[in-house]
Amino acid sequence: MSLDLDTIKRLADEVLTFIEQREAEQVAYGIYDVTMAGVEVIDNFQPSEDIELTPQEKPEALRKALEQLANDLQIIRFNQEESPDGWIFRSRIAETVRLLSKLRQRIVRENNLKVAHRISNSKRLVADIKFSVASRRVPRRNIAVQSCMTPLLSGDTEQQRTANLILEVIDTYLPKLRQMSGFQKRTLERILEAIELQAQEGIEKGVVVTASTGAGKTYAFFLPVLAKMVLERCLRGREGVKAICIYPRVALSENQLTDFIEVLFYLNQVLAKYNLPQLTIGVESGAAVYQIRDFQDITVDRQQKLSKQRGWTFSEEYTGYLSPFAYCVGTDGKACKTDKQRLLVRPTNPQTLICPICDKQYPFIQFAREDVMAKHPPDLLIATTESLHRRLLSTKYQYLFGNDKFCAPTVVMLDEIHLQTSTAGTQVALLLRRLMARIRLGKQHRNEQSNLAFVGLSATISEPIEFLSELSGIPAPRIKRVYPQDNEMQTIGAERYIFVRAEDNEDTAVISTLIQTAMCVLHTMPQPSTSSDLKRYRTFGFVQSLDIAGRWLYQMEDAEKIKPEQRRERERYKSQKTPLDQRQIRYIPLYAYRYPPFNRLLFPNFFGANFSCNCNCHNSKIPDLNCPYFQAGECWWVLSQKDKARQESLNIIRKTGSDRSITIEPDDDLIITTTALEVGYDDEALMCVLQYTAPANVASFVQRKGRGGRKVGTRPIVVTVLSPYKSTVLFLFRNEHILTDPTFQKLPLNSQNRYLQRIHGFYAFFDWLVTRASYAGIDLELDNLSRQGYEYLMEQSVDLGVLLEFKDYLKQTFAILDDAIKQVLDDESEGFLCQIFYEGLIRTYATGTGDRLRHSCRIPKN
Numbered sequence: 028m029s030l031d032l033d034t035i036k037r038l039a040d041e042v043l044t045f046i047e048q049r050e051a052e053q054v055a056y057g058i059y060d061v062t063m064a065g066v067e068v069i070d071n072f073q074p075s076e077d078i079e080l081t082p083q084e085k086p087e088a089l090r091k092a093l094e095q096l097a098n099d100l101q102i103i104r105f106n107q108e109e110s111p112d113g114w115i116f117r118s119r120i121a122e123t124v125r126l127l128s129k130l131r132q133r134i135v136r137e138n139n140l141k142v143a144h145r146i147s148n149s150k151r152l153v154a155d156i157k158f159s160v161a162s163r164r165v166p167r168r169n170i171a172v173q174s175c176m177t178p179l180l181s182g183d184t185e186q187q188r189t190a191n192l193i194l195e196v197i198d199t200y201l202p203k204l205r206q207m208s209g210f211q212k213r214t215l216e217r218i219l220e221a222i223e224l225q226a227q228e229g230i231e232k233g234v235v236v237t238a239s240t241g242a243g244k245t246y247a248f249f250l251p252v253l254a255k256m257v258l259e260r261c262l263r264g265r266e267g268v269k270a271i272c273i274y275p276r277v278a279l280s281e282n283q284l285t286d287f288i289e290v291l292f293y294l295n296q297v298l299a300k301y302n303l304p305q306l307t308i309g310v311e312s313g314a315a316v317y318q319i320r321d322f323q324d325i326t327v328d329r330q331q332k333l334s335k336q337r338g339w340t341f342s343e344e345y346t347g348y349l350s351p352f353a354y355c356v357g358t359d360g361k362a363c364k365t366d367k368q369r370l371l372v373r374p375t376n377p378q379t380l381i382c383p384i385c386d387k388q389y390p391f392i393q394f395a396r397e398d399v400m401a402k403h404p405p406d407l408l409i410a411t412t413e414s415l416h417r418r419l420l421s422t423k424y425q426y427l428f429g430n431d432k433f434c435a436p437t438v439v440m441l442d443e444i445h446l447q448t449s450t451a452g453t454q455v456a457l458l459l460r461r462l463m464a465r466i467r468l469g470k471q472h473r474n475e476q477s478n479l480a481f482v483g484l485s486a487t488i489s490e491p492i493e494f495l496s497e498l499s500g501i502p503a504p505r506i507k508r509v510y511p512q513d514n515e516m517q518t519i520g521a522e523r524y525i526f527v528r529a530e531d532n533e534d535t536a537v538i539s540t541l542i543q544t545a546m547c548v549l550h551t552m553p554q555p556s557t558s559s560d561l562k563r564y565r566t567f568g569f570v571q572s573l574d575i576a577g578r579w580l581y582q583m584e585d586a587e588k589i590k591p592e593q594r595r596e597r598e599r600y601k602s603q604k605t606p607l608d609q610r611q612i613r614y615i616p617l618y619a620y621r622y623p624p625f626n627r628l629l630f631p632n633f634f635g636a637n638f639s640c641n642c643n644c645h646n647s648k649i650p651d652l653n654c655p656y657f658q659a660g661e662c663w664w665v666l667s668q669k670d671k672a673r674q675e676s677l678n679i680i681r682k683t684g685s686d687r688s689i690t691i692e693p694d695d696d697l698i699i700t701t702t703a704l705e706v707g708y709d710d711e712a713l714m715c716v717l718q719y720t721a722p723a724n725v726a727s728f729v730q731r732k733g734r735g736g737r738k739v740g741t742r743p744i745v746v747t748v749l750s751p752y753k754s755t756v757l758f759l760f761r762n763e764h765i766l767t768d769p770t771f772q773k774l775p776l777n778s779q780n781r782y783l784q785r786i787h788g789f790y791a792f793f794d795w796l797v798t799r800a801s802y803a804g805i806d807l808e809l810d811n812l813s814r815q816g817y818e819y820l821m822e823q824s825v826d827l828g829v830l831l832e833f834k835d836y837l838k839q840t841f842a843i844l845d846d847a848i849k850q851v852l853d854d855e856s857e858g859f860l861c862q863i864f865y866e867g868l869i870r871t872y873a874t875g876t877g878d879r880l881r882h883s884c885r886i887p888k889n
Contacts, residue, residue: 030088037519038078039092040740043101043118044521045072047160050121054158059125062105065093065114075518100671101553103664104649119665120523120744123551124158127527129660130543132535133620134586135612144630146659150533152540154751157526157763162518165739166208166242166511172197175212178219179254186223189257192297193250200293204246210238210511214247217507221480222255222437229476231463233506235444235483235495240733242511244484245286245442252438253290256406259434261303267426267433268309271408271462273415273441275455275706277684280312280409281352282708283442287407288392289356295391309393309405311414311427313687314338314351319395322348322377334688339372345383347373351690353392358385365560366693401426404433412455419465419794420809425801428462429469436466437477443706444483445726447498448774456778457787457841460500461794464840468798486729489773497776500842520740522732524747524767528760531751538578541719541748542586546618548746549696550673551665552715563673564714568699569731573683575719576699580681583697587676588616597676616676621663626656633661705730711738718747721756725769784841791840795833796823 030038046063053061069089074080080088093111096102102116117125131149135141172194173180179190197204207215214236221232236244252270259265274280287308295305309315314337316322321333330341330348338351349369357364363384370380370389378399380389393405404426410418418424429435439462441447447455459481466479481499487510488494496503525548529540545568555561570576584590588597596614607619608628619625623645632638634655642654645667656662665672677696682689684703691698693712698704705727716735722728736743747766749756759765793809800807800819807816823829837843 030084030091034078035088035091035095038074038080038088039095039099039101040519040521040742041074041078042068042072042089042092043096043742044160044162046102047118047120047521047523050118050124051158051160054121054124054156059128059156061121061125062115062117065090065108065111065116068093069112077517077519099553099556100665100668105652107649119551119553120160121158122665123548123744124156124525126547126551126660126663127525127544128153128156130540130547131661132533132539132543134617138612141612141630142632144633145635146633146661150535151530152533152535152543153527154530154532155528155760157524157760159524159763159767161522161524161767163520163522163736164239164516164518165520166210166238166515167517168206168208168211168243170207170209170212172205172207175207175215175250178216178224182224185258185262188262189254192257192261192301193254193294196290196294196297199297201290204250207247208243208511209515210236210509211243211247211250214244214509215251217509218248218251218438218480218482219254221478221507222251223258225478227476227478229470229478231467231479231481231499231501231505233481233483233492233495233499233501235485235491235506235508237485237487237491237508237510240486240729241737241739245283247509248440248482248484249287249290252407252440253294255437256306257294257298259437260306260406261298264304265434266404267406267429268404268408268436269406269434270438270440271410271415271427271436273410273412273439273459275412275441275443275446276703277313277411278682278703278708279442279706280411281310281314284308284310284352284409285354286709287409288353288389291391291407292356292387292389305391306407307391307393307403307405308407308409309400310352311396311408311410311418312352313411313414315394315396315414317396319377319398321395322372323374325374336687338687338690340688340690342371342383345371345373347371347383349690350380350394351687353380353389355382355385355387358382358387361385369690397423408436412458415462416458416790417810419461420790420797422797422801422805422807425798428465428798429473429475430801431472435469435473435475436479438480438482439463439466440482440484441498442484443730444485444495444498445488445774446706446730448726448776450780450783452498452774452776453778453780453783454787456498456500456776457783459498460778460840460842461787461791463500464791464836465794465798468795472802486726486733494774494776497778500778500840520736521742522736522767523742523744524732524763525744526760526763527746527748528757529748529751537720537748537750537752538575538582541579541717542582543617544746544748545583545697545717546586546677547663548715548717548744549677550618551663552672552744554670554672555712557670561712562693563696563712565695565710565712566697566715566717567704567708567713567731567734568697568717568719569705569722570699570701570719571723573685573701576681576683576701579719580679580699583677583679583699586617587679588614589676589679618663618666618676621656621661622666622674623656623662623664624667626662634659702727704734708734709737710734711741713737713743714741715744715746718745720748720750721753721759722766725766728766729769778841779843784843788837788841791837792833795836796820799823 050061069086090111101119103122105115108114130152132152133149135144176190179186217234238244256269259269291306291308333339339348342349349371353370355363355368361384363382368384371383372380380392393399426433483495492503492506492508495506527544529537549566593614600610607625627640642651644651644664650657650664666674678694679697680695681699683701713735716732732745749760797807805819806813
């Protein structure tokens with residue numbers, strides 16, 4: 028029998044899941060030293076419907092699969108039997124669970140204390156462990172992208188040409204997009220129907236896309252938007268923003284740029300081939316600067332300011348500022364092809380990003396607001412909720428939403444909509460209504476009849492259509508939902524969950540358990556094969572506060588001996604070729620205490636003064652089950668196997684919302700972070716997620732664990748270290764299924780919150796006045812109110828005709844009923860016109876004038 032390598036690989040993956048799930052059942056009963064026999068697998072395993080094997084083929088195929096797993100060290104053998112039938116083994120992850128269950132607090136500061144270091148005085152750190160394995164269900168990508176383009180290919184001449192341009196890009200440069208899944212195809216169709224293919228009635232329509240993390244929601248949304256951009260800019264000659272992509276986190280918005288930039292880079296090459304205009308993308312987040320002259324200044328003060336505030340770090344080597352969000356697509360034969368290379372802007376050409384390795388230029392990326400975007404607004408705008416709020420309130424940026432010169436957007440997309448709940452979510456919901464209302468004004472001013480589509484992307488949630496309606500204000504009948512069907516899914520890969528409950532009887536800190544757990548998991552987890560483009564797998568460590576992030580970083584660096592002084596000493600030892608066991612103990616990382624054979628050489632008396640151990644497992648392909656070090660969990664045997672584990676000290680960084688100047692580099696092993704990176708950060712090297720104590724909520728945990736194993740077919744590890752002292756945390760440990768297999772309830776969101784409507788009613792008033800001021804050529808900005816702007820406010824706010832017109836605008840924007848509009852708008856005690864606008868804003872600029880205006884703030888009921 029001959030099976031192709033791909034079939035063996037897929038079979039081995041399913042076999043490994045079978046093994047790990049069997050082991051998890053035994054771990055549930057407290058059996059950590061679990062083993063299995065090869066014959067158990069051969070007799071009991073049944074492949075999925077995606078792998079076709081006859082009864083005669085199955086036994087031999089399973090033997091080959093077990094051999095594959097042994098060669099990759101995904102299973103650890105304990106005997107020398109030649110046939111897989113007679114093997115005794117455990118999986119790699121089960122061995123990690125066993126080691127975690129036996130973790131002890133071990134640290135020796137001075138060499139003279141090594142001889143007294145004993146297992147008997149090393150405190151236990153782990154009280155209990157829970158382990159589970161869940162098969163990953165992902166959509167099959169078995170539909171040719173040409174089929175997905177059928178709605179355009181069967182359309183008019185412009186639509187056909189657009190489809191052919193996109194297909195040429197995919198066929199030539201983007202093989203990863205040649206096959207799509209069923210839900211991606213339907214998403215493309217639904218969005219195209221809303222913005223292009225169906226009657227253009229000048230109304231809002233909604234599309235909500237719900238799918239698990241990593242299913243491909245981003246490209247499902249981006250391809251139809253890309254088609255609309257090509258149609259409007261390249262074939263119809265309309266300048267202005269075509270689509271606004273909104274992200275709840277700055278880090279998420281900048282991470283998503285990587286995929287968009289790659290597609291646009293290659294698309295623009297094809298457009299240039301046919302002498303068509305280039306498509307542009309604009310960054311409206313913390314990384315964007317106001318003027319390009321900021322990059323012409325390379326003084327130390329400017330370098331520090333751009334680094335700390337914007338994330339642009341100055342490179343002495345390349346004499347320019349490295350971008351915090353954009354990377355080169357790569358050039359064959361250059362380092363940027365295999366390693367992620369940040370793009371650079373040089374003082375001599377401050378408006379164009381280039382690759383410092385291959386010199387590729389990226390002029391289509393816009394990152395300067397006033398110099399570049401104001402003259403030529405980007406076709407695609409990447410923004411955060413906060414940045415959009417500020418832009419709505421200033422006449423300087425009305426070009427983003429449609430004006431005399433530039434078209435209004437056709438698509439608004441909000442990613443991770445399931446995060447928008449409770450009060451914070453209501454704030455976003457009201458902001459979205461303001462944004463949609465402003466775009467509607469732009470379309471009306473330009474007499475554009477095109478529809479406006481609001482697209483929400485989300486993990487699986489309850490009642491998604493109703494939720495998107497509450498979030499966006501679009502009536503539910505005008506919203507369509509897209510999601511993967513059960514018959515479109517395939518089982519490939521798995522997620523491994525480990526919950527560690529810290530010991531509470533040994534007088535040890537929970538963070539000690541966290542540090543030892545992190546070392547054990549990160550140093551023993553599988554690494555990419557030598558043939559892979561990835562150099563190593565990395566881990567995100569999530570905490571709930573900046574204080575914990577700082578403490579973990581400091582203590583973890585000390586445990587790994589990577590502080591500056593420790594690094595220097597380690598490099599000196601390395602250059603002198605000093606054996607590890609002959610170095611000063613204070614410079615030896617703690618993981619080396621379990622690294623064979625150094626675990627025995629460093630502490631020969633660990634089990635007693637008269638104890639001796641002649642184990643030679645580090646030179647063997649199998650560990651010694653009879654070795655006391657191995658039995659006690661003090662031998663991390665996989666460390667001795669070349670290229671199979673992380674044998675060097677970890678590279679550790681902290682990347683939180685306050686660490687703008689810190690960038691994640693390819694050789695980073697552990698990134699300690701907070702909520703800043705819990706959504707949308709896509710990195711196929713990220714294979715492990717560590718969660719310290721209970722997450723804020725189930726949705727947060729789902730987002731965090733979704734960062735690991737972004738590539739289809741991978742097997743990420745999710746480790747949660749829980750405190751033994753909090754009842755809520757103990758509840759989660761006993762009911763871990765709440766986190767690993769959550770059932771989502773209807774998300775809490777109340778867009779009719781009168782208090783928040785008052786606040787955003789004020790902002791909507793200012794949005795509306797700013798729009799009118801921009802058409803009149805008057806400078807008006809809430810954050811920086813000029814004398815001209817103040818006089819304009821005075822004039823407009825005492826005109827009852829203007830106020831009546833705004834009353835209708837506000838009712839439409841927030842869908843407020845007639846009996847409630849008075850309370851929100853001009854109630855003496857609660858209305859925002861009296862309480863916020865007149866009493867707050869105007870009196871700030873003109874003492875005494877507010878009394879006169881207060882008497883004018885009454886709006887007639889009709």
